[in-house]
Amino acid sequence: MNIHPNKIVKFEDLGVKDYQSSWDYQEQLMKSIIDTKVKNRDLPDDEKIITDNHFLLVEHPHVYTLGKSGHEENMLAGSEKLKEIGATFVKVNRGGDITYHGYGQVVGYPILDLENFFTDIHLYMRNLEEVIIKTIAEFGLKGERSPGETGVWLDVGKPYARKICAMGVKASRWVTLHGFALNVNTDMRYFEYIVPCGIQDKQVTSIKRELERDLAPEEMEKVKNSIKFHFAEVFGAKFSH
Template sequence: MNKIIDIQELGLKEYKEAWEYQESLFQGIVDTKIKNRREDTDLETPNYFLFVEHPHVYTLGKSGDMSNLLVDEKQLAEKGASFYKVNRGGDITYHGPGQIVGYPILDLDNFFTDIHKYLRLLEEMIILTLAEYGLKAERSPGETGVWLDVGTPFARKICAMGVRASRWVTMHGFALNVNADLGYFDNMIPCGIRGKAVTSLNVELGVKKVPMDEVKSKLLKHFAYLFEAELQPQEEKV
């Protein structure tokens, strides 16, 4: 089982371009698994973890409700935002500058074949990272993602999640608000859940900006621990 994770930093990239790149990595792993089964070979499957920021974009999951987007095409253009229907789980979400988007593209046969466990470990990675900033983040029953002040009138979401898996290969992932412009969330009903607010790490800490690289480093540390994985940072590749 290959537990090496190829870490890739994509920078600021249009959603569609990043989605197509994800699909190519995902399909490469699936094709290898099919070849192994058909030809009785034992080729190693790779694992990837992509970090990216997107220009303003709204995405709707395959089970999502279009009415949760509260602006029309003209208003989207005025806000400099795009919109895509995508092949992940979950409802509607927003991505934009100041948000850390992570796409783990893993062959879970290298780790464990349990999607529920996979999502819970991704949430735990976020929870442990936020704890390093003195925040008590937690899960909200029946609602994937990471929240603050669950069970109170002040409950607010800081990290959204939505994944796709086929043949135990994952894609899509999480979006953690670090220095996000929260005004863009007013144009939708986040994840289709009415009456709950969203927040960002810089808002919770009362600072103008939190270093993104610092947060990414903490995320990877906890990811490696939880998945018992070996990270291969981009600069170390031959």
Template structure:
């Protein structure tokens, strides 16, 4: 498992020059990666992109052409970990420190939106580090775009998934008055100067018992599910990745460099 990453510089990325936007996204598959390492890598990429945008403001004043900003999509899994967003409540974690250790899990307060969630092996986590100035500057639209890519991916497995009004993420039995709504994909993002980080967590072959130790996303009256639970069999993570990527490219109107 890698714990140190070197940021790719923007001049190593082939880029579309149309309209001064780079709509190409470099995909990096990190495998099973410690949460702290992935978080630090995201921060590194975001900071480098924001620095380019800051420099571009200075070059604009000098009537010089701007440098294109890069976009990344990090795909990974994590060892057992609970993360609490900045708007979350600590009491939604139902384990104390010794109980966390007993379950082989760690806990982190982080800088994304949303409440508490779980990450672990068998869950596909995606961290888009995108300059939304390359796409569209609308964070609500961005969340709906991520949801749509997941919905289309699940449809390839014959599953009808969708949205529940007022609740970010992707759900099974999402229709109004459905008997047992359950979340299959959680989302939480941060955006700084229109550069995104954090992202989505799609339960593929996830051990769902770990969700029993939290109030998932602060929602006490709805269940959590996985692709494996819905289908009745395990699905390779790489297969789900490969099915998801074309849908992400389509909804973002982007070119993914795999």
């Protein structure tokens, strides 16, 4: 299948990287794309520069992040407890409330110029959910959407509904920032110190918890490769390195 050049996405696996420097890097990539878009305004159509698209995968050391519409009271641990459990707390400019990132979690940051794909944030979020739904299906898990609640869930509509992937994004001039966090081998005890995503009556889970076993390193790689494969499939994109 021929992929249009504007749907080529530069992929990077950042390994384990702290949250703030990863955010700074996202902002840097976003600025570069926006600068190109501004420059294109003054160029004739046949001279316009194709804007970049990026997709980052990363694992963060323990950190709690609070979205701009979030409520600080959903952070249940004070500074002493954060120090004790080796976690940090960062206020961010994405949508959504509070969430946790940590070891054993696969975090994805697509920095896309949506004008290369479609200009619809709602569709963008549904597509991200679809990528994760298809990914966890490969591990025998049935991911679902929960009406009015972004992310990917298991057993929606049942008393034991639980979220396996949180999402929160920001967009500026149709360029996206932030993304999703899929719990794979995540230490779920860290969620006890927050009201995850501000939702009090539902639980969080991980692939590890659902399968009742740790995933081996090669299985973590399988998760990442599945995410990449389904991202390219859902978005009609192609990765470059």
